[in-house]
Amino acid sequence: MAVPSYAGPLERTWYYTFRFLCAAIFIFLIAPILVIVPLSFNAEPYFSFTQGMLTLDPDAYSLRWYEEFLTSDRWLESIKNSVIIAFFSTILSAALGTLAALGLNRSELPFKGVIMGLLISPMIVPLIIAAAGMFFFYSKLGIAQSYIGLILAHTALGTPFVVITVTATLSGFDHTLIKAGASLGATPTYTFFKVTMPLIMTGVISGALFAMMTSFDEVIVAIFIAGVEQRTIPLQMWSGIREQISPTILAVATILITFSIIMLSTVEILRRRSDRIRGIS
Amino acid sequence: MSISVEANKGELAPEEQKRLKADLHRSLRRNKIRASMLVAPLVIFIIVTFVAPIGNMLYRSVDDPLVSDFMPQTTAALEGWDEQQLPDEAIYAALAQDIIEGRKAKTIGKAAKRLNYEKSGMRSLIMGTSRKHKKIQAPYKESLVDIKKGWGDLDNWKVIKRLGASVTASYYINAFDMETSPEGEVSFVDPKEQIYLKLFWRTIWMSMLITGMTVLLGYPVSYLLASLPMKTANVLMILVLLPFWTSLLVRTSSWIAMLQAQGILNDLLVWFGIIADEARIQMIYNAIGTVVAMTHILLPFMILPLYSVMKTVPPSYLRAARSLGATPWTAFWQVYLPQTVPGISAGAILVFILSIGYYITPALVGGQSGQFIGNLIAYHMQGSLNWGLAAALGVMLLVLVLGIYGVYNRVVGTNSVKLG
Numbered sequence: 001m002a003v004p005s006y007a008g009p010l011e012r013t014w015y016y017t018f019r020f021l022c023a024a025i026f027i028f029l030i031a032p033i034l035v036i037v038p039l040s041f042n043a044e045p046y047f048s049f050t051q052g053m054l055t056l057d058p059d060a061y062s063l064r065w066y067e068e069f070l071t072s073d074r075w076l077e078s079i080k081n082s083v084i085i086a087f088f089s090t091i092l093s094a095a096l097g098t099l100a101a102l103g104l105n106r107s108e109l110p111f112k113g114v115i116m117g118l119l120i121s122p123m124i125v126p127l128i129i130a131a132a133g134m135f136f137f138y139s140k141l142g143i144a145q146s147y148i149g150l151i152l153a154h155t156a157l158g159t160p161f162v163v164i165t166v167t168a169t170l171s172g173f174d175h176t177l178i179k180a181g182a183s184l185g186a187t188p189t190y191t192f193f194k195v196t197m198p199l200i201m202t203g204v205i206s207g208a209l210f211a212m213m214t215s216f217d218e219v220i221v222a223i224f225i226a227g228v229e230q231r232t233i234p235l236q237m238w239s240g241i242r243e244q245i246s247p248t249i250l251a252v253a254t255i256l257i258t259f260s261i262i263m264l265s266t267v268e269i270l271r272r273r274s275d276r277i278r279g280i281s
Numbered sequence: 282m283s284i285s286v287e288a289n290k291g292e293l294a295p296e297e298q299k300r301l302k303a304d305l306h307r308s309l310r311r312n313k314i315r316a317s318m319l320v321a322p323l324v325i326f327i328i329v330t331f332v333a334p335i336g337n338m339l340y341r342s343v344d345d346p347l348v349s350d351f352m353p354q355t356t357a358a359l360e361g362w363d364e365q366q367l368p369d370e371a372i373y374a375a376l377a378q379d380i381i382e383g384r385k386a387k388t389i390g391k392a393a394k395r396l397n398y399e400k401s402g403m404r405s406l407i408m409g410t411s412r413k414h415k416k417i418q419a420p421y422k423e424s425l426v427d428i429k430k431g432w433g434d435l436d437n438w439k440v441i442k443r444l445g446a447s448v449t450a451s452y453y454i455n456a457f458d459m460e461t462s463p464e465g466e467v468s469f470v471d472p473k474e475q476i477y478l479k480l481f482w483r484t485i486w487m488s489m490l491i492t493g494m495t496v497l498l499g500y501p502v503s504y505l506l507a508s509l510p511m512k513t514a515n516v517l518m519i520l521v522l523l524p525f526w527t528s529l530l531v532r533t534s535s536w537i538a539m540l541q542a543q544g545i546l547n548d549l550l551v552w553f554g555i556i557a558d559e560a561r562i563q564m565i566y567n568a569i570g571t572v573v574a575m576t577h578i579l580l581p582f583m584i585l586p587l588y589s590v591m592k593t594v595p596p597s598y599l600r601a602a603r604s605l606g607a608t609p610w611t612a613f614w615q616v617y618l619p620q621t622v623p624g625i626s627a628g629a630i631l632v633f634i635l636s637i638g639y640y641i642t643p644a645l646v647g648g649q650s651g652q653f654i655g656n657l658i659a660y661h662m663q664g665s666l667n668w669g670l671a672a673a674l675g676v677m678l679l680v681l682v683l684g685i686y687g688v689y690n691r692v693v694g695t696n697s698v699k700l701g
Contacts, residue, residue, distance in 0.1 A: 011609060022505045025498050026520045029580060032535035033527055035545060039538060047538040048545060096323040103319030108312040115320055117690075122331050124686050126638020128655040129675045132662050133334035136341060136672075156331040159323060217528045220640055224662070237530045241537070241645055250538070253531040260526040264519075 033257055040065055040250035047245065065251035075252070078236040084147065085232060086215040089154035093211040096155070097162025098204050102196075104163070105170040116163075123160040127220040130157070135224040145227030153221045158211030165210065169203025169274055202274035206267045213263060335679070342672035345449035348441065351392035352379040356445030364439055373421035373432075384411045398667060399451060399461075400440045406431040439465070452673035477657070477674060484654040487572060488636040494576040495632050496625060499583035503624075506584075507591035525581035533645050536574040540565040540646075571643045571651030578642060579635055583628040590624025623692070630689040634682055654678055 007015070043062040044050050052060025069075050100119060103109055122130065134153050135144060143149035173196075181191035219234035226235055233252065240249045293301070349356045354375035362368050383389030389411050397404035406429050410417070413428050425432040443465065444451070451461065458475045459467050469475075502521070506514045524532065539545050547561045556562065564570060594617065602612035640655035647656070654674065661671035 014609070018501065018505075022501050025502050026517065028498070028577065029524050030520050032532050032539060032577065033523060035539060036531065036535040046543070047541065048543050048548060096326055100320045100323035103316045103321075106312070106316035106319070108309065109316040109320065110313060115324060118332070119323060119327060122327065124634065124682065125331075125335065126640075126655060126678060126682055128638060128640040128658050129335065129338070129679050130331065132658060132671060132675050133336075133338040134330075135662065136668070137334035137337045140337075152330045156327060159327065163323070213526065217530070219530060223659075234528065234530050237528075237534070238641070241530070241534055245537070249534055253528070253534060256528045256531050260528070261523065264522055264526045268522075 036250055036253050037257065040247060040254040042247050042250075045246060047247065047250070065247045068246075068248045069251045069255075072248070074231070075233075075236060075248070078231045078233045081147075081230055082216055082232040082234075085150050085154055085230070086212050088147075088151045089158055089215045090208050090212040092151070092155040093158035093162050094204055094208040097159045097207060097211070098166050098200070100159075101163050101166035101170060101203075104167055105173070119163050120160050122157045127157075127218075131221045131224040134221060138225055144225045145230065147230060149225050150222065150230055150232075153225060154215040154218055155211075157218060157221070158214045161210035161214065162204070162207030165207035166200055166203040169200045173199060199277065202270045202277070206270045206274075209263055209267055213260070216259075338672045339676055342452050342669060342676050343448050343450065345395070345444065345451065345669060346447050347395040348392050348444040349447045351383055351388040352376075352441070352445070355379045355441060359438070359442045359445055362438075362442060364435075364442065367422075367433065367435060368438055370420060370422050373425055374419070376432075377417050377421045377425060380407065380411050381414055381417065384414055396440060396444060398455075398670075399444060400437070402431065403437065403440060406437060449669075452669040453677075455670055456673040456677060477654075480652065480654050480657055481677070483652075484637055487568065487651075487653070488633050491572055491575050491579060491636050492629050492633045494572065495580050495583035496629060498576070499580055499587055499628065500621075500625070503584050503587035503591050506588050507594075508596065521581050521584050524577070525585075529578060529641060532578055533574055533642050536570070536577065536646060537565060540570055540573065565646050566648030566651075568647070568651040570646035570648065571653075574642050574646050575636060575639060579632045582631050582635060586627040586631065587621065587624040590621055590627070594620045626692050627689070630685060630692065634685055634689065637685075638678060638682060 038053070039047065039049065041061045041063065042050065042053065043060050043064065050060055104112065104116060104119075109115070130153075134149075138144040138149045138153070143152070177195050177199075178191055181195045182188070186194065217234055219232075219238050222230070222232050222235045223238065226232065233256075237249055237252060240246065355372065358372045358375040359368065362372060380389055383392065389407060393404045393407040396407065410425065410429050410432070416424065416428055418424050422432075431437050443461070454461055454467055456477050457469075458478045459469050461467050506517055506521075509517065537544070541547070542561045542563065544565070546564065547556075550556045551558050551561065564573070598616055598620070599612050602616040603609070607615065637653075638655055639653055640659055643651050643653045644656050644659070647653070655678070658671050658674050658678070661667045661674065
């Protein structure tokens with residue numbers, strides 16, 4: 001989008017103003033993330049840049065908040081909990097979601113619209129409502145304040161992502177491949193693992209990553225149904241921000257940002273690969 | 282398949298036709314069952330872990346067993362009472378029994394607390410009587426009124442009778458900022474004392490503001506991304522996707538670092554001499570903080586659908602408009618904008634739905650004036666423990682969101698929900 005040669009001075013001015021405007025919005029988008037990383041190396045227990053940091057004095061920077069993070073039992077415990085809960089809920093969401101997406105892709109399925117609406121609902125219903133409902137219901141079942149309760153809740157919240165990504169991958173799926181497999185004597189299970197699975201794998205993995213991020217980042221349901229034993233990283237951050245605000249949170253945040261960059265790159269690579277396989281780009 | 286049956290009609294014997302038809306039906310049914318079997322596990326899972334809890338909450342918003350459970354004899358005796366004059370001795374005797382037994386079982390407090398939500402003073406009336414339980418004796422009417430004058434008040438009895446029913450609209454009446462007079466008439470409270478409706482309006486209003494902000498900021502950026510060459514656009518897209526993938530709590534806490542009085546933005550303003558050091562602007566722990574942080578958090582949800590719609594608008598249309606003599610503004614307003622309206626509406630409804638149910642960000646950066654209805658639901662869940670009211674407010678919010686989602690579905694369709 002360059003300035004066309006016939007553009008008058010007014011249009012030229014507008015063109016540069018527009019570029020400037022967009023640059024400002026991009027800065028708005030990325031600034032909070034850029035600000036947090038240097039602040040997490042602050043030697044002082046403040047949330048702002050000190051004089052020393054601005055003059056790049058090495059003494060003003062330190063790793064003390066990272067040390068605090070890695071030596072605190074509460075934080076380490078929360079990492080363990082988050083990993084356990086995210087691991088199981090991701091696997092469950094991926095398995096249930098993929099199966100459902102395969103069924104939704106079949107034209108014979110009755111009540112498709114209703115079923116799709118139902119399966120997407122955990123994404124639509126405000127989390128506070130889901131959390132309140134789960135608190136009552138899971139307490140009644142006796143699985144509140146337990147790993148099982150949190151894993152089930154996070155699985156429910158993660159499945160819509162798997163359903164959506166796998167359905168999207170399947171939309172370009174060539175069904176004659178399955179018939180070809182069958183005509184060559186393969187059993188349905190064999191065809192599934194040898195033909196279908198490799199082709200939809202990218203969708204499954206990116207859906208699973210979305211589900212994992214959902215579980216890893218979820219705090220509202222955790223506030224309501226996690227017990228003291230099940231404190232997750234977001235829950236620990238939540239109480240940290242509310243009670244005693246310390247830059248340890250910024251250190252955790254920086255680690256989480258690194259984590260999301262890895263996730264983002266993985267999903268992006270998978271998406272390109274899937275597009276290539278389906279011949280879109 | 283049905284076509285081949287039709288085509289062969291002439292050559293097949295009737296019983297053969299019948300058999301073929303039955304076969305076809307059977308195979309169709311088998312396929313239907315197979316497809317349903319694939320979907321069934323998740324459908325059941327979602328119903329048990331997600332829909333049932335919400336249904337349970339729905340029930341809880343009208344379920345009110347405390348008074349009838351913990352004052353069973355009184356509520357049973359009050360059923361035949363005509364509400365015209367003070368109850369007779371038998372009902373007073375039932376009340377005395379309930380208070381004495383409830384005191385032993387330590388349950389009378391729960392009923393008292395529930396009654397107090399409806400009419401203040403009820404708690405002290407019941408608990409005060411229970412504390413003086415030794416003085417309770419026949420004739421009960423006289424002795425109870427003697428202990429607490431409130432037992433001679435017709436209105437108190439009406440409240441007990443009304444709450445004795447185990448299904449109640451009282452939480453909804455409360456949630457709509459209405460009150461029930463002792464005569465059972467429902468009316469709105471004084472507008473100055475409104476809490477919930479006011480908060481609903483504020484939530485809707487602020488969500489609209491946030492949606493408007495995301496349109497305003499998202500539109501130019503999406504346009505730029507859609508018109509740049511693919512390579513550059515993909516690089517810039519990272520700036521949109523990275524915040525999208527970053528933890529909500531991380532982004533909220535970085536807005537605290539940016540906006541607080543000793544924060545970066547204020548430091549910059551002071552440093553540039555725009556404001557004096559003692560005149561630092563309060564940008565957080567109020568409505569401004571909520572709007573800024575939530576606009577940032579929800580902006581990617583606007584940019585992504587807008588971008589995908591703008592990608593489909595051929596740039597030649599704009600050039601054609603220009604070559605036909607349109608000014609840049611006319612070309613944009615008459616040709617480009619109308620074609621991007623589906624993207625705007627998809628993004629706007631998505632952002633609005635997400636925004637209206639927010640809880641975490643307003644709780645952390647909203648202070649008093651930036652609270653949403655979600656915060657009040659959380660407060661009644663965890664602070665005041667008035668779970669029935671929390672459930673009623675939750676159901677109201679749910680109806681609102683589902684209504685908007687219905688519109689969204691009409692406009693966009695579920696199948697076009699895309700990620701990343």
